[in-house]
Amino acid sequence: MMDFSLNEEHRMIQEAVREFAEKEIKPYGREWDERQEYPFELFRKAAKLGFVGADLPEEYGGQGLDYLSSALICIELTRADSNVGSAIASSTLGCPMLKYFGSDEQKEAYMARVPGGETTSAIAITEPDVGSDAAGIKTRAEKRDDGWIINGTKTFITNGSISDWIILLARTSGNDYRGISAFVVETSWKGYDAKPIKKMGLSCHDTAEISLKDLFVPHDNLVGRENHGFYQLMRFFNESRIMVGAIHLGIAIGAYERALQYAKERRSFGKPLIEHQAIAFKLADMYRDIEAAKLLVLKAAWLVDRGEPDPALSSAAKLFATETAVRVTYEAVQIFGGYGFSREYDVERYYRDARVGTIYEGTSEIQRLIISRVISGKL
Ligand SMILES: Cc1cc2nc3c(=O)[nH]c(=O)nc-3n(C[C@H](O)[C@H](O)[C@H](O)COP(=O)(O)OP(=O)(O)OC[C@H]3O[C@@H](n4cnc5c(N)ncnc54)[C@H](O)[C@@H]3O)c2cc1C
Structure with missing residues (x-):
């Protein structure tokens, strides 16, 4: 039997994140966009509630939840605000490489500090x-x-x-994928700028943009095996692409909901916009693509939880959800007319924030x- 419903635990997480995001993030989206600084206080609040790195093991500060839960968290965060939501959702970027390939000491010293809200993390490829x-x-x-000793530039x-x-990620031998290794590097170290x-x-x-000049990294900070960085990266992408899909699915949902509400309220030629078929069909297409993206993203996450990550499906989920977000936010701006181009309404920000997804x-x-x-x- 196929069952598309979320279980009780998933529904509870979804509701809890939605409540937090609606109250703490959504009303302040425009303000944060103008401040142009990382929303540390909201990141810490989200971390305190267990919404950062929820799939990391409990012994390292996470909730030990499944990957599907993390995807649901990302969707709710960006649905509330494309900018702040994705900033919080991206705070764990460096964690999966340590979760899967790091030593116990690396997990304890570095990874465990992220779910508690002590620091964000990054991955530089x-x-x-x-x-x-x-x-x-x-x-x-x-x-x-x-x-x-590491030298180079990341951007x-x-x-x-x-x-x-x-x-x-740095080159430790040769000049192809077989000569790349991963390191965990402290940003306060001399040579990191x-x-x-x-x-x-x-x-x-x-x-x-990061410049690395004669940066010294101890042997203990090599992640996993020397020259295995590219293989580790493939594992990382299998999951991170699903998360990017979830982030952009949330962006698409947020823009669609705002456009739907506006189309019901705004009137032209004596009736609400939604009663003009040209507008109603735009909303119908948005609905269709969002539902399809949901199936791809959640199935790809579910396969990770079953221990059967599927690289083609992870890529398809990322591809479709991000292209959906670009299309949906474009049409949301169109439905808002002149107001869609104004910073007074959220859809303008959603449109700009969706673009990087592809x-x-x-x-x-x-x-x-x-x-x-x-x-x-071939792969
Ligand atoms: C906001 C933002 C955040 C980012 N965060 C990170 C991060 O945290 N860590 C990190 O390492 N990187 C990060 N990136 C970098 C990002 O992953 C790269 O920009 C992306 O992979 C594309 O690489 P590029 O910009 O060098 O484009 P290029 O590789 O130069 O590609 C240029 C164009 O050519 C196309 N192209 C290239 N090769 C082919 C091919 N074989 N067949 C067909 N088309 C091709 C590309 O699709 C693209 O359209 C971030 C980028 C942005 C904008």
């Missing part, structure tokens, strides 16, 4: 000359008797200048590449 082709990174780690790193620690990048949207996210965590083109390789048996 992208470089100024290398984005989609992650196997080609050039940041170099040279082995010494007492540790590693577009979410939480790169506000986190106490980051996961850093980060500066923020100005962006089109996600104004309260920290996105940084770019980060692997572009739409790269997701199609992955899916096509899996279905043709």
Whole structure:
């Protein structure tokens, strides 16, 4: 029998996050957009309530919940606000690499500090000359008797200048995917320098360019096995892409709900907008795509919980949910007319914040590449 309903625990989590997000985040979305700074106080409040890193083990400060719960949390956070919601949802970016490949000491010293709200975390892969082709990174780690010396530049790193620690991918041998290793690096160490990048949207996210100059990293801070970083990354993406899908599904839902309400209230030619078929059909298409994205994202998360992560489905969920968010927010602005272009209404912010979805965590083109390789048996 197929059962699409959420169980009691999932429903309770969903309701609890919704209540928090509606009260603490939604009313202040515009304010945070204008402040353009990371919403630390809301991050800490969310952490206190168990909404940060809920799927991390209890012994390391998490709730020990399943991945589906984490996806539901992300959806509710961004439904309330695309900007603040995704900033909080992205606070755990560095954690999965430690959860799966870190030593007990690394989990205790670094990962455990995130669910408690002590610090955000980050993962640094992208470089100024290398984005989609992650196997080609050039940041170099040279082995010494007492540790590693790292030199290079990373760019577009979410939480790169506000986190106490980051996961850093660097080249430890050769020049292809077989020579990459992951390190956990403290941002206070000498040789680590980060500066923020100005962006089109996600104004309260920290996105940084990081310069690494003779950064010394002890042997104990290598994550997992030397030269296994790329394989670890593939595991990371299997899950992180579902989370990005969930974040953007929430953005799509938030924009759709606002547009639906507006279409019922605003009148033109003597009747509510929703009674004009051109507008009603836009809303019908939004509804259709959101429901389809929900099925993809939640099924991909459910497969992770069953121990059967599916790279093609994770990519499909990310691809479809982010493209849905771009389409839905575009049409939401259209339904609001001139007010949609004004900063007075949330949909303008949702539109800007949705746009990056088809770019980060692997572009739409790269997701199609992955899916096509899996279905043709090449991956
Ligand atoms: C707000 C934001 C946050 C980010 N956060 C992080 C982070 O936390 N950590 C991190 O490491 N990175 C992060 N990134 C970087 C992001 O993952 C990269 O920007 C992305 O992977 C694309 O890389 P690129 O920008 O170098 O584009 P490129 O790789 O130069 O691609 C440019 C264009 O060419 C297309 N293209 C490239 N190769 C192919 C191909 N083989 N076939 C077809 N089309 C192709 C791409 O799809 C794209 O349209 C972030 C980016 C942004 C904007």
